[in-house]
Amino acid sequence: MLRHLTPAASGNDRRTSRSRRLPAILAAIAVTAAMIPALPAQAAAFKVLVFSKTAGFRHDAIPAGIQAIRDLGTGNDFAVDATEDSGAFTTANLAQYQAVVFLSTTGDVLNDSQQAAFQSYVDGGGGYVGVHAAADTEYNWPYYGQLMGAWFASHPAIQQATVRNEDRAHAATAHLATTWSRTDEWYNYRTNPRPNVRVLQSLDESSYSGGNMGDHPITWCRPQSSGRAFYTGLGHTQESYADPGFRSLLLGGIRYAARAVHADCRPETGYTTLYNGSTAGWSQAGPGSFANSDATLTSQGGMGMLWYSARELRSYSLKLDWKLTGDSNSGVIVGFPATGDPGAALNTGYEVQIDATDTADRTTGAIYGFKSADLAARDAALNPPGQWNTYELLVEGERLQVFLNGVKINDFTNTDPVRSLQQGHLGIQNHGSGDVVSFRNIRIKELTGTPGGTGPLRGTASGRCLDVSGASQANGAQAQLWDCNGQANQQWTSTAAGELRVYGTKCLDVNGGGTADGTAVIIWTCNGQNNQKWRHNADGTITAVGANKCLDVGGTANGTRARIWTCNGGANQRWSRG
Incomplete structure (x- = not known):
């Protein structure tokens, strides 16, 4: 019989012990560690604290989780300390860590002074990573509920379900296909966190029994003052920590929280998909093309342009994910009238550049030939070639603002009477042979309901x-x-x-x-x-x-x-x- 205890006693009720399988699981983890390619180190090594104190139900996967994170650190240039001592939560001690992982913690695990130290740490720029029962923790601390996103409510039996990977630019999910079938314990939450977080993964409730949320986020991220937060409801079972897909998800979440990679984790609602696998409404102009596979467009040859010909757009927020290969060249062209000539589009619209190296007015974030990005802000937000980035192009009248991974890097106003940002079409550029760029998840929100009047x-x-x-x-x-x-x-x-x-x-x-x-x-x-x-x-x-x-x-x-x-x-x- 499945039972759920009250929050004070903690709510994870899978009582069947699997401890006798732990040595086998840990052995499998050791083998699996070699299967995940190590990512190149960023500027320097960093340290992570894994915290696994429980004041309620205790997950038997905690030792496997700690070992998995240690393995990930060894392979990816970060050090790991593990503790169940709440006394580690002091301002001085936390200062040495770039992220703190709450690994299936349960119940009330921090006192008032420890809470204050942790809040100051995160709001001052530290990282938080919550795994599974981290949502079953600190119910009486409102700040923690905001930081983590949503508290645990209930769960059905462990079973297979389909995970929808909504954001495939974040380092935690970029390695996954659009859907992912796996077995875990699937939490229902007391509230839907979507209005306050960037949802990375959600559950298809029709694929399993016991989901009760409808719209059911399961993994998400968010900025928190000057810090960063990442949470995943996955990770109940020991087997999870030997799964390369889950380990890569956990690695991406840790690296995001620790600022080793960047992502746009602002909440996102109200967007309409222009491309997420289907090119309906798009037309190729000029030579070359884009290959369309795995809901990803990849440039081939050129110089041409794939443009959204279905309709014109006026004031809008355009978001899209992009990734360069090496020192390639591409861009997003906005504000041009209907044309099958990519050169004419460039002469009547504006190109937001994507280029790893070039002059200031012709590199990533620049309005090509017109205005450089704020290079310091751009460099601080940019993931290098080989990793995904997210642009937001915000067009309001003749004003164009560029956001890279959630950070504003350019603000340009058109004054050229020959051009107008209100002419309405947009395109992505295939620059030429050897210039390989990929795009994912192109979506738009038309700005008809912003406050005014x-x-x-x-x-x-x-x-x-x-x-x-x-x-x-x-x-x-x-x-x-x-x-x-x-x-x-x-x-x-x-x-x-x-x-x-x-x-x-x-x-x-x-x-x-x-x-x-x-x-x-x-x-x-x-x-x-x-x-x-x-x-x-x-x-x-x-x-x-x-x-x-x-x-x-x-x-x-x-x-x-x-x-x-x-x-x-x-x-x-x-x-x-x-």
């Missing part, structure tokens, strides 16, 4: 409206959340100057022009300064221009004060009109 601003997490406390019109009155009521103190007008006005003459204002996380957001007589200017983003966030941080609330209750905070794409930073 006049009316309430409703918080996504709370459903409540941005409100001036007490309906006050005095300078310094606090902005807060309150039940939407349509009153004048909840009517915000977006102006061409970037203001958010209320009562006609008062502006939403960052108190004192501050830039620190937690700085209060108030109203003040409009004065045109940067601390009163706000930028509406495609994902529903609103950025304070002067501080370059997001309009944020720390809760959902009436009276929760508005503030600015480092942008993380969470639901508490997203707003909509109405």
Whole structure:
């Protein structure tokens, strides 16, 4: 009989012991270690702490997991310490690690001071990796729930299921096909984490019995202040840690959290697929072509262009994953009218360059021939040839912003009357023989619903409206959340100057022009300064221009004060009109 215990006692209830199989499993792991190719080291070795303390049910796969991570470290240039001592969670001790792995921890495993040290560590730039029962941990610590993404609710019996690999650019999942059939213990979660994380894998609930979420994420990542978080629900069984596919997934998650590789882990919703295996709606212009295999387009010959001819696009967020081979050359062309001539497309649109080495205005992230990327930001976010990267090209009017693996690296405004970013077609370039580039998962969100105009601003997490406390019109009155009521103190007008006005003459204002996380957001007589200017983003966030941080609330209750905070794409930073 399967039983589930309460959270306080921990909820993993597979009581059948497999400890007698552990020596065989560990032997299999040793053999399998040689099967996973070692990735080249990045700038330097790093250290990882594996933490496996349990205050509830204890998984018999923990020893196999620790050994697997040690093997991965040996083969991939990182050192591993393992502990079940919560005393390791001090500011001084954590500072030596680039990532901390919670390996099937259960129950309450950290006291208040240890929690504070770990929160400071992650928010200050450290990495968190949660494996399987890490979701069955620290139920009474809200920060941990946010960091990890969603708490455990229940699970059916161990069985085979189909995993959908939604993001195949992340280092954890790039090695996998679009689907993956494997046996594990499949968690249901109390909430769906998708609004607050980048989902890498989800479960096909029709492929097994006992799933109850519908949309069922199982592996995900997210930025957390200045740090990074990665979680996978896989890894219950001892056999998992001898599985090359799972070991590579675990390796990619560790390397992401430790900043050895980069990825766009901002939450992503509302995108429509333009290419994920089918080239319907696409046309080849000029010589060469793209091979289409494994939901991946790979360039052959050229110079040509595969362009999306099905319809024109105006303001939009375009995302696509790309990978170079060696010192190759390619690009993404946007803002050109319908044409079967790749040269004409280049002469009437703009190319966002993909090139490992070239002059500043003709290398990765540049608007080719017009504007270099911010090279320091680009280099800090870039994965080298042979690894996947993700572009977001954000087109709003004649403004084109380029994000690489979630980091803004270029901001360009068209002033050429011969060209227009609003002409609407896009293409990917096959540059020529020897220039080999691959593309995956091309998707788009058309920007028709971003906040603008006049009316309430409703918080996504709370459903409540941005409100001036007490309906006050005095300078310094606090902005807060309150039940939407349509009153004048909840009517915000977006102006061409970037203001958010209320009562006609008062502006939403960052108190004192501050830039620190937690700085209060108030109203003040409009004065045109940067601390009163706000930028509406495609994902529903609103950025304070002067501080370059997001309009944020720390809760959902009436009276929760508005503030600015480092942008993380969470639901508490997203707003909509109405």
